[in-house]
Amino acid sequence: MERLIRSAIIVDPNSKHNGKKRDILIKNGVVDKIGNSLNAKAKTIEAEDLFISPGWFDLKVNFCEPGYEFKEDLNTGIAAAKSGGFTGAAHSPFLDPVISTRSQVEYLRDRAKNLHFDLRPIGSLTQGAAGKVISEMYDMHLGGAAAFSDLYKEVSSGIMLKALQYVTPFKGLIISMPLDHSIAGNAYVHEGKTSASIGLPGIPAMAEEIRIKRDLELLEHSNSKLHFSGISSAKGIDLIKKAKKKGVAITADVHFQNLVFNDESILDFDSNKKIFPPARSESDRKALIKAVKDGTIDVIVSDHRPENIESKDLEFEYAEFGIGAISTMYSVLTEYGIDRNLFVSAVALKPRAVLGIEIPTLEEGSKAEFTLFQEGKEWTATAEKSKSRSKNDPFLNTTYSNKVLGTIFENEFYLNA
Structure with a gap:
């Protein structure tokens, strides 16, 4: 052909x-x-x-198959990714069952290959993402797992340290989504003037910063490498910038919606804007954009999280988190000061560099x-x-x-x- x-x-x-x-x-x-x-x-x-550029690669998606096909499946999710310009992606472990075995990794890799897409599953850090026992990470690595993470779940200091030490010999990558759950509690928006004015419980930026500090200390002790996902605060950026200057082996990403929304974006109570981590203050949003431009944040991700209408057509408090906007990400971000060269770097080149996989080139x-x-x-x-399959994209129309x-x-x- x-x-x-x-x-x-x-x-x-x-x-x-x-x-x-x-x-x-x-x-x-x-x-x-x-x-x-x-x-x-x-x-x-x-x-x-x-x-034309090297194919874009999304470092965090969820196509919901198996287990949640009523929200999305591999066929519809990959079609949405392609329509948004993506030729590959790293897939969240949160399916049913959670990705905790080599056979699950290989199944997803093979299914996606037949759909002409480079899918790299992220294996769970603990078995079933239950936070108790380290998963079979080396076996999943042999099967093609991109990295390991329990993402939105709490991971104790002891488990995180063991995981960092475990993957070091085979140069595996641990992904931390930094949040101290004991501080965040059941809150679901940014803690600040906006949350106070509308009476919603807020997650302080401190919950992110404390966990970044902890993981940096564990990383220094383990002599491993770590990727922070979903950075949302200016102070979190400062911690990462200082660590990078010291030569610590870290990389970081930001969810693209956190580059677009601030905490006032939820004043219309549109449940499609209920995201995690929450959109923070305008100064945080501007700091995130600056951090992408100066390289403190390496990668921009879509965090594609499709949700069916029954999960979103609810009062804001009860609606599920997440945006399914992989198809509109490029068009939206170019309206917010992310030019073509920066976009290609943060969405095509650096994601693959983080994972240590081959970067396509036009030669x-x-x-x-x-x-x-x-x-x-x-x-x-x-x-x-x-x-x-799901239409929880606030950037439509x-x-x-x-x-x-x-x-x-x-x-x-x-x-x-």
């Missing part, structure tokens, strides 16, 4: 063609030629203001795994256009200036209408 992509500007700092407008011929899943005015008897992909002979997108191409996101055209994964060419 051959495809010729005409006049696309290459966004790939690892390519000698970076920043240049080129024709790209892809043959049998491999980049055959890159040049100007290429001639080939191939179907052509051509569009105005077209850009002749490279495997084809790319994203096509357009700038200055207006489109309106609607529920009808969404490929996700909005017109955006930039659009994902599609993805290329070896021999599959996925193009949005």
Whole structure:
């Protein structure tokens, strides 16, 4: 199978063609030629203001299969990811059953491969994410697990230390979603003036900062490496920045909705804006954007968490956390000061660097795994256009200036209408 992509500007700092407008011929899943005015008897992909980059990789998604197919399944979740420009993702362990064995990891890898998508499951840190016994991390690692985490669940200091020590010999990665649950309690918004004015229980930023400090101390003792996921506060950023300056082996990500929303965004009580960690103050939001730009935060994730209408069409207090917005993430973020080069770095290059996996590049002979997108191409996101089974995306029914055209994964060419 051959495809010729005409006049696309290459966004790939690892390519000698970076920043240049080129024709790209892809043959049998491999980049055959890159040049100007290429001639080939191939179907052509051509569009105005077209850009091409290494395929985007989301470091945190949940496609809900097995166990929660009424919210999403691998077919609909991967279709939503592709429509949003993603060719791969790391998958949350929170399925039913929780991902705690090698066979579960291999099943998801194989299913996604058949759907032309690079899915890297995150294995649970403890068996069943119950917080009691370390899971079979090495066995899952051999099966292709990307990393290990209990994400939203409480992990004691002793278990975290054991996990960090356990993965060190095989260079495994532990992911910490920093939150002191004893402080957060059952609260569900940011603690501040807004929460006080509307009478909702708040989670203080301190709950994040205390856990970051703890995990940094455990990391120093273990001589391992650690990735912090879902950073939401300015003080949390400061702790990470100081640790990086000291040479501590850490990386960090932010949920993209925390770059967009602040705590006042929930004044309309839209349950689709109920997120975790909560959207914090405007100064926190601005600090997060600055941290992405200066590299303190390495990666931006969608935290794609589909929820059915029965879980969201409730009073704010009782609605489930989460946004299923992998399809609109690019278009939204480009409205908030994240330019194309920064986006590609934080969503295509650095996520793979965090996991230590191969980064696609636009060079002749490279495997084809790319994203096509357009700038200055207006489109309106609607529920009808969404490929996700669930529609808990607060960014629908909005017109955006930039659009994902599609993805290329070896021999599959996925193009949005």
